[in-house]
Each structure stands twice: as structure tokens, then as C-alpha cells.
Amino acid sequence: MITQELSPVTGVRQLADTVFVCSVRSPRIASEVKPGQFVNILIEQTTDPLLRRPFSVYRVDGDRIEIIFNVVGRGTALMSHKGPGDTLDILGPLGVPYSFLDESFSTALLVAGGLGVAPMPLSTGFLKSRGKKVVTFLGARTASAVLPHHLENLQVATDDGTMGFRGNVVELLGSVWKSHTYVKPKIFACGPTAMLRGLAAFAVKQDIPCEVSLEGPMACGIGICQGCPVELVGEEKKFALMCKDGPTFDVRKIRF
Amino acid sequence: MITQELSPVTGVRQLADTVFVCSVRSPRIASEVKPGQFVNILIEQTTDPLLRRPFSVYRVDGDRIEIIFNVVGRGTALMSHKGPGDTLDILGPLGVPYSFLDESFSTALLVAGGLGVAPMPLSTGFLKSRGKKVVTFLGARTASAVLPHHLENLQVATDDGTMGFRGNVVELLGSVWKSHTYVKPKIFACGPTAMLRGLAAFAVKQDIPCEVSLEGPMACGIGICQGCPVELVGEEKKFALMCKDGPTFDVRKIRF
């Protein structure tokens, strides 16, 4: 069930140059959220910024949830200045989680680009507690942008080669793939759209099941504005909604 | 000279229910401001609130200035949450100060209603250092709304009689006037428009010189928008600008 929680901020800590983690006390969301779902946060009561801002749930710790975010504009800048004493109005959990309960796979390959790492710590915990094997491929611009926390069997790619594999994360996966020994693998990914497109092409070619978490502009996050269409394969110009039918999608079902 | 200073907040403290004092480091404004002048503060970089907010200068302490303010809306609510680490963009000093250099008076009667006390502490210091006698009349709704700090020879009126005289500050002044012994008195006032109108009527009737500090909507605070007209006596429909020609006016020169 979706709830609206006025959530006290318990802390905001800086992880990297423009990357922060915000912890809030949201007992109802914390108890219901599943990996790959997101929350929609009203950062200020003024009308600029006007709309809520969507964020993946990074971690759950008792009655607290954590959001990892990059400061890219007005909303995220304001959020980086929050601290104890402040309250955020949060709607969640929203959207369809990764289909981790799917019995057809036993190794989850978590593939993330940049802040696409956001849903992965929660995913890792969930998968491990259900006896799945987890391998994580993480891509970043450079070593200082790598966010390696709370991940399992981590392999890193950096564009500039300052850490791990030199190249992008899809190339890293491709290079590993030649000699892989993963039992019943399935890819679960999050990252920039261009990366997800490359990954989808790879997955289709290698015939690996693959789910991606998309992101794009949203007004409501709950399916009432029709603002977040994702084109479906098959039927001409038929759209799913990113917020309600996603953000996670089987790459074979969408055109993105 | 008017300057635009990015001023670090050194502290915000709560004085009463909705009343706060904000201190900022503004060396240029601190060194130039005169009592009765104001500053225009850009509280946030977002577009709601959009415009600067005008405030009297309450006190000057070295390179710091203090603003006393009442939380009445979005801007003042945001300002009450500021603290060390925040910066305010301040334009000032603005407007025409009280004419304290006027040689024709030797006793300044400072008359303030509610937060109209704002310009009075700075005024008191300035007057005393120039050898003027200062008597202060302060009106408030109730005892807990009385802000008696940094004032001289204070007489208080409260609407509910919980402190001092029961009634409004103009009635208090009237009651004192019958037996007054002030040498060459002149009134300098700030407060709600209704109170200032009552005071002006009293001053004209008793033939006391009287200056009031007005307030009302302002967009620019520096004379470029024509948004703050104050009707002048004499010429039909001729206006002065509250921000540039005021906020202090001789009550005999304006219709308000």
C-alpha cells in the first residue's frame, strides 16, 4: 500500500563530491518497500521546486530508509542542506520492484552505472536472504565516483581506468562473459539510459534475461498524470507508465 | 552608497513566539547604515519567494547587523531556519533615515507598536551618542509580545493590560502628555499604519513634530519599480516613493 509519511530527517552525510545519503524515519515505507521501488519526496513547502522528486530506496535500517542522491538541481541542492529537525513529506513505496521472486534464476547480476547503484544495496540484502547468488558490476567515470558500499562480489569499471576495468560497465560484463560460470543468471540493472540500451542489446544477443530500472521526468509518481510513458514492444505506440508499470521493465517488453 | 553584500549568517535566535533576531556579517552595510534605514534581503535562490524582503536594521555590532523579524509568511519562515553556514544576499542601506541630525529637537520620543520596535535600538544608540534625550513608548498586544531590549526610558502599553498601561500606545502618550516636561520634543515612530495614523492626528493636534516610518509592499526597494507610492499632501495625486523618499516621512507631508 502506498502511504504518505511525514518523515523526520535523521541525518544527511556526504559520500562524494556531489553525492549525499539522506536518512529519514519512515516506518511504514521501511516495512513495505521492496528493491527497485522508489519514493517521491516533497523537499520544500514553497512552490519552487513545485513537484516531488523521485528517488530509489538505497537502504532500509529498522524504521529508517536511506536515499542516495546526486546534487543536480534545485531540489537535490535543498535536500543536501537538510538535517535533524527537518521533515520530508514522502510518498511510497512506489512502482514495481525488480522481480527477484522469479524462480527461473539463481545468480543475480546487478549492473549499475554511476548513481544507478542506488537500488543495489537493498537488492543485495534481499537477494542474499533468499539464497540467490549476487555478482555486482559497477561503472563510474573515475575512481572517486565509485560508490562501492554494501555490495557483493564487486567488479568495477571506470571510464578513465583509474579503478578496475578501463571502459564502461557493459564492456566489463562482456569481457567477463566469455569465461563466465554463472548458474542460471539474470541481469538487474540501473543507470543512464544510454548504458541501459547497450546492456539490453548485449543481453538480447547473449540471450540472458534482463530487467532494467528506468528513470525520466515524473510529475506524480503514482499513475495519475500520464506524464511518464514508456513505449511497449509489439503494439504500435502503446505506452506503459514508468511510475506505475515500472520503473523496472523486462528489456524485451519495451522500446526505450 | 548602496551595496550588495553576500552576508554570512552568524546566528538566528528566537525572542518570542514568532519573533526572531538574525545576525549577519555585513561590514559595508554595518559601517554605513543610519537609524530608520532598511535592508532588502534575498532569502533563497529559488523563485518562490521571488522578491527580496525589506527589514529595518535593528542593531549594529562591529561588522555585524541584526534584523528583528516576525514570521508572517514564506520568506520569514525560511529566514527563521537559517543559521551559521548559510549566507544571505543583502542590499543596503536603503532609504532615508530618521532626521536625527535635525537641531530643532532635544528630546526624541520614540513611539513603537508591535514589531515597529525594529528601528528603535539603533536609533537609541545614535541619539544618545549625539546628546539627545530619549524616551520610548512601546505598545503591544500583550505582555509576552513586549520586546523591551536595548531601549531607553521605556513606558509600555498593552491592549489587554497585562503590562504597563492598558490601551494602545497613542493613548499612553496622550495620558503622559498632560503632565509632560519634555524639552523640545519630536516624535519618531514605527508601527502598524492604523497606529501611525492615530499618532499623526495626535501630533498635529498637539503641534509636535513627528516622523513616521511606513511600510508596505515593495518590489525593488531602490526606486526602480515605482511600486511603493505614498501620496504627498498639497499636490493632487502626487506620489513619493516609500523606498527611496522614505520609509521615514514627516507626517505633515504625506497622506497615508
Place this chain on the structure above:
Amino acid sequence: MAKTAFTLAGLTLKNRVLVASGTYGYGDDTLDLADPAKLGGIVTKSLSMKPRAGNPPPRIVETSSGMLNSIGLANIGVMKFIEEKLPVLRGLSTAIIANIAASSIDEYCQVLEVLNEQEGVDGFEINVSCPNVREGGLNFGTSCPMVSEITARLRKLTRKPLIIKLTPNVTHISEFARAAQDAGADAVSVINTLIGMAINIHTRRPMLATTTGGLSGPAIKPVALAKVYEASRAVKIPVIGIGGIMNANDAIEFLIAGASAVQVGTANFVDPAAGIKIAEGMNTFCDENRIEDIGSLVGSLVTTGNVSVVDSWL
């Protein structure tokens, strides 16, 4: 407690707050978050004869205190609406106003005829801000004769409340309100979105796939209020005020300007319970100000005499 009900052409709304077309889906997505029984009514997403997929993404972009949308009237079509959504809506204990969009007058008539027979459809709102295919895509809503003709044709087909929703993108909205009234409309809704645009300066592309879109939200509230004021002084039928209403105070401004009821749009995206909170806030305002019938606020703007400066800080 103040009297809040409002009767429009025989239909009684329990209060004067509806949720606006296109901003509440078909009323079934938010049941966890807000109880529609506390609303005056729900205006459905615009319905057309056939389903419409809508425009490609991006369809929305936030602007200063507003948002642009180019949803493209995406909807499931009137038949599927009747099959799948109406049964749910019937159970919600609130008035259901079906909003209709079409690209020809005949299509408006067809959709209305299909819906008119349905139990649970309490009234109609006609979205005339639609491209008129016969006239090369020009908006029906910017032509007074077209608004007249659409209204007159639809009036013949229904005795349920018929509301014409006007576009603000015209010189004198009062002429359109009068045209709707004279052709038999029971009310006019004022306003739909303003035409607007935003550009990504790095790609030099519009932020919406359709280049321009519709501006809504608090940014447009002053424009909407002025249009409501203009329209309500021109007609005798009720005006339903829409545009940037975020809270009860905003809604009360619309009533004072001349609106008999209001619709809440973009605010639902910020808070799915916005409409309910607004209705409750209006009640509180009435109680605090000893207003016995909220209807007494309608058109109560005082425009003579001197307006004195508010000095609430002192």
C-alpha cells in the same frame, strides 16, 4: 459547520471542490491515499471515442512554480472507460463528471451519447481545447462560433449538467463564456492550461516532444483568477474556477473572484489528498469567519473604496 453543498442544474455536489480532468486519472489510483467521498466530485481524464496513446515522451517538464504537459489526451477510450472504470467510480460516493475530448463535433456528440445513458455519469465537461481536424488542427476553443455550435449540439443530447471548459489562450474569455451560456451550457470551467514552452539549451531541443505544451500550477493562478473574474461578470451561469489552486486560501480567492466551485489539478501531483484538504480548509475558514453558507463568498469581491496596506508584521 457552514453549508458547503452546491447544486448545478439539478446535480448536488457535497462541496465545491472537484479534482480536475487529467490530474486524477480515473479516480482509482489514489484510493489508498485519499477518500474520494470527501470530494465534491471527480472530473475524469478527457475521454474520446477511440483510445488514444498520447504523445511520445518527454511529456512533462517542471517550470518555475508550474509545469508544462503534452500528454496528448492519452485515454483508454469511452468504451473501455464504461467497462472498466465506471463500475469502480460508481462506488465512490462522489459526483462523476465525464470530460470529453474530440477532434470533430460529431465525435463530441457520439461520446456524449454513449455516456449519457450510463448510470454513474452525473454530468459532462467538454474540453474544447482540442485540435479540430476539419479546420487543420486549429483549436475549437479559440473560435466562438465553434464553441457555440458544440454547446448547442450537445445540449440537445443531454439533460445532465453540461459544462464547457474554456481555454485561456484567447483575447476575451468573456465572449466564449457568453457563447457557451447562450447555447445552453449549465456552467463554464475556467481555465484550461496556458500555451507554454521550455528548451534544453544544451541539446537545443524543446523539453516536450511536442515543442509546446500546457502550463499549469501556481504560476498561472493570477491569470486564472483574472479570467474567472472576467467570465463570471459576463454570464449568469456558474463559473467553475481552475488554475494553480494549491490550498484552501487559493480556492477561496477563486470563490470571491466569482467562481461557484473550483477544480484542483496540478496540486494532486504534489499531494494526492490536496482536494480533500482544500475542502476541509475551506470549512475551517468559514467556521473561523462565521460564514454560514460558503456560497455567500461567491463573487463577493469588494472593488470600491480605498484599499489599505496590510501590515501584518507589526
Place this chain on the structure above:
Amino acid sequence: MAKTAFTLAGLTLKNRVLVASGTYGYGDDTLDLADPAKLGGIVTKSLSMKPRAGNPPPRIVETSSGMLNSIGLANIGVMKFIEEKLPVLRGLSTAIIANIAASSIDEYCQVLEVLNEQEGVDGFEINVSCPNVREGGLNFGTSCPMVSEITARLRKLTRKPLIIKLTPNVTHISEFARAAQDAGADAVSVINTLIGMAINIHTRRPMLATTTGGLSGPAIKPVALAKVYEASRAVKIPVIGIGGIMNANDAIEFLIAGASAVQVGTANFVDPAAGIKIAEGMNTFCDENRIEDIGSLVGSLVTTGNVSVVDSWL
């Protein structure tokens, strides 16, 4: 550094940023805070033949990301302007565009004739959003034939740049831009303020003494951009973009939409150096993006092809 100059009918502006009429006084109040020599030009407050006191207070009210004003064309009159202000303006090393307001076509002509002979007046901008006394107060700017006639009459009187400033409160601004062009205007300015309103719900009075006023600021930027886009595609003469420009990125949006230059209005109230900072920011943008002539941005909007979602957070 990119080429920033812009030539309009023989007048060369050093950059494409001017300050808008009514938002910078007569240029002499802000000399402490901002050096006008860094601006492309200053458009004066609207000047009429006789001084005008303007409207009673309250004249301004803030709205969400915008403000309403009803200054009422308060100005010192053209004669006093020439005596007192023009000598100062001549010394500022920036182009001076005199904005003219009038309540009859004859008055427009008189004011222009008086100013046309003055050294230091580099061009004219005609505010047609004024009440036409002969036609009972209806706005000149909402009648195409009136805009044509005003433009044609003034064109005969001056060889200096003649700019017609259009109101957005019309259905199709392109028709008005075309009317101005066809009657001989050198450019059109787009847009003046949108009609808007705000109400004090406690007193039930309008927040402006005149009931309605003009909405400006970032709230209207999307509308202004769409109007600039519409107008610039309809005419060959330059369009000067105005409306809600707060920073260099906003200004660049207007150029891409089709504006050859921009004017900065309400932003001056927030920061009297806004125009200068915007001009500088546009240079930085050009440098960073290796744009050699800022003019190459004008009308460079890309509207075909797929628009892909920006995902800058990843």
C-alpha cells in the same frame, strides 16, 4: 570570446541584453550597483506627453514565482525626461531606447516627434498595451488594425529603430507581429505582462487597487517563450524576447526559440546587476560551447527527431 554585438536597423548594441521598460527607472538609480556600460541597452520607463502620477497603492503583489503590478504608467513626462534624465543617460555608454505610452495615436506621434530630435535617444519601443481613450479604454495592443496604424504613423516620423512591444493577451500574437512588420516596424518586443489578479481573502479586496494588473517574472517564462517562438516564425524582422528571464540560461532559451535579443525585467528587482550578469553568463556559455557568434543561437531550435530523456543524475 564570442561575437556578442547585434545590429538593429543601423543601431549596434554591444550585446543582446537590454533592461526592460519600467524595471530600471531611467537608469540613474542603480549606478552604485551595476555599470550600464556593460548592457546592450536600457529601455526607459514608458514616457507619455504629460507626467502621469500612476495608480494608487497597492501597486504590487508577489505571486508564486511572479509578481503583479499596476504602476499605471507613472512617469515624469517626456519634457522632464529630456531635461533631467537624458543628460545623465547620454553619459552611460549604452544604447538608450525610449519607450512610449499614450492614450491616442496622436499622443504616440507627439511624444516620438519630441524625442526623435534628441541626441542620446537611439531608438524607440512602443508600448501598445495602453488604454485607448477614444475606444473606451480598450487596449490598443489587442486590435491588429490599431497596431498597424500606430506603427505606420510612427514609421513616417523616424528613421531610428522602431520597435513595437506586443501584449501576450491575444489569441495569436503572430498576427500582431506580422501587422507591425508590414507597417514598417524594425523589430517586435515579445512580451509585455499577462493580465492577472490576486485577492486578500480576509478583506475580500483585490491585492491591487486597480483589481487586475500585469503578471511578470519566472512564472510567465514558458508563456513568453511560446509567444516568441510563434512570433519569430511569423516575421522576418528581429524579435526581442522578454518574460521571466532570471539568468543566462533563460536568456539562451529565448535566443534558441527565435529571439535576436532579450530584455530583463523583474529580475532587476531581485538583483540590480541581473542584466550584466546575464550578458556575462551568455559569454561564458558561448566560450564553453565553442560558439563563435552568439547570433548563431537565434532560432536554432531543433524540433525534429527523437528527444531522449536527460538523465543527469546517473
